[in-house]
Amino acid sequence: MFSSLKRLSFRKFRKVETLRHELNYLFWECTTRCMLDCLHCGSDCHVDSTHPDMPAEDFLEALDTIDTPAKNLIVALTGGEPLLRKDLETVGMEIRKRNMRWGIVTNAYLYNQERHRTLLNAGMGALTISVDGLEQSHDWLRNTKGSFSRVDRAIDLAVSSNRLNFDVVSCINQRNIKELKEIYSYLLDKGVKAWRLFTIIPIGRAKENPDLHLNNKEFKEMLDFIAERRKEKAMDVKFSCEGYVGTYEALVRDTPFFCRAGINIGSILIDGSISACPNNDPSFIQGNIYSDNFYQVWQTRFTPFRDRSWNRKGPCANCKDYSLCQGNGFHNWHGDKYAPLVCHKGKL
């Protein structure tokens, strides 16, 4: 009875949020250049990208179309590797002048003391660093020897700051699933307070590499691990919001699964395309900042994100959990879109 009421109120809440569709989170794919060549990269990024970086003024012009920014609107500078841009601090200051917050998601290879200081002084308030295992497994996934030691240095800098809202993310795969406990101890020893665990969605370079994907048993093992650590409360460990996990929902996250792509999350991609999350299928692009008013597009388009009834088909058609899951994370709908690439609940 209580759990039915809880489910009902959550569905209502989600409906209201969808109706309001307040833009709270904006990704800017500010570069597709990257110094690493990660095995699992979801972007089509390269050391020498075919796309030139978007000029900062073009992005800021798009930001200026947001006439009434939400109180907690945050801009996530992502890539590629955002630290390859020399003007992050200038852009960051400009974002703050517009009463918005900002942060970066980084592989941390270039994150050093000097950059740490300049980013903080420019008003950076949030940081996510990827740690994909202990030294050997991290360097394997990142395809670069020595990348772990760079991450290790960056974590020390991040935890030293009282200003930063900082967390670590890890892509869990065949190579690191057996070292979860050791990674946890390592992060705990470093003073990390929050850790988010992902699995790797078969898109981008990750599509063809079986070593990157967990089998059903391993997936459950990872969720059990998260649930156990959450009971200990020594660190804020959680499963990312990548997918709906049925009865594990209350055990592995603070809030029930709710894919906010296109509801509260938007993105401006390297070529000016306007979408929800950067890894959504290109067929869902809603406009382009070079030909459309960004905020008008946000306010008036995005129908496939805000009315997901189109995805109640294939395996989702008769699923009894559809009302809670709504076809899983939006980034799971690629290609012919007959079915999500991954059904997390189906793996359990």
Add this chain to the structure above:
Amino acid sequence: MKRKQIKALIGGLSFGTALFVFQACYGMPQDMQDDIFIEGKVISQTSGLPVNGIKVESDIDEHYGITDSQGEFGFYTPWMDSLKLTIEDTDPGSDGDYLSKDTVLVNPTQEMFLNIILEEN
């Protein structure tokens, strides 16, 4: 107008996004922490001209700004009800040699502009 009122009403009735702080799957956490922007201009007491290379630093986590050729600086630092700033010459000799000084900001507002006059050594 009516549409705005309806949206505001719905907003009030919903759980509220502030309550349901979320982060995008591949993004970083939200940032709700209070900070302040301190900017200003440093000039020489003797000449009245702007001074380059002066470091203005808060005592919290070493947040700082360094003046440019116009004597201007600007930086963010976490908000505290009392904030100590240290002002020091990072390149004495290049355009004079200035004495360091400290100042305390009590209950600083979110944006502050400081006019700083430095005495030559």
